Amino acid sequence: MKTIYQQRYQKLIDNLITARKQANLTQSEIAQRLGKPQSYIAKIEGKDRKLDVLEFIELCEVLQIEASVLIKKLEKIYH
Template sequence: MPKSVFTDAYAFVVEYLLALRKEKGVSQVELARRLGKTQQFVSLVERKERRIDVVEFCVFVRALEGDPEAAVVEVARSLPDDAAI
């Protein structure tokens, strides 16, 4: 499988969502249902093969019954000082 084209800093975004999903005990199939997407869509995001924007990130967090504002703050605080795009 090819390496992700996304930055290491972006990996924390996906790791946050994956950890939240597992913490809530939600399967990819259930999350996909809540999002109105396919399980394959969720899988692509979690494998870092499909990048999501901040709106999608917030919708993911809401679908997992999390707090989008707190999630964005946590992700922002986790970024290294030399994070690049």
């Protein structure tokens, strides 16, 4: 099974969405800060596009959240 369809990946994206909303940022605002079109964020949040590690870190930086915090949330769920 491709990782994009795995429950752990799905939860990671859900956590990114939650972090964006808690930061009171729109998809457009995040995309603008990354120099990407809004559709880039929409595809990630819609789980239509797979994030690589560096993209994940960049998103976390824009959201002002430590990447390790989101990863640790996954560890708590699956261990």
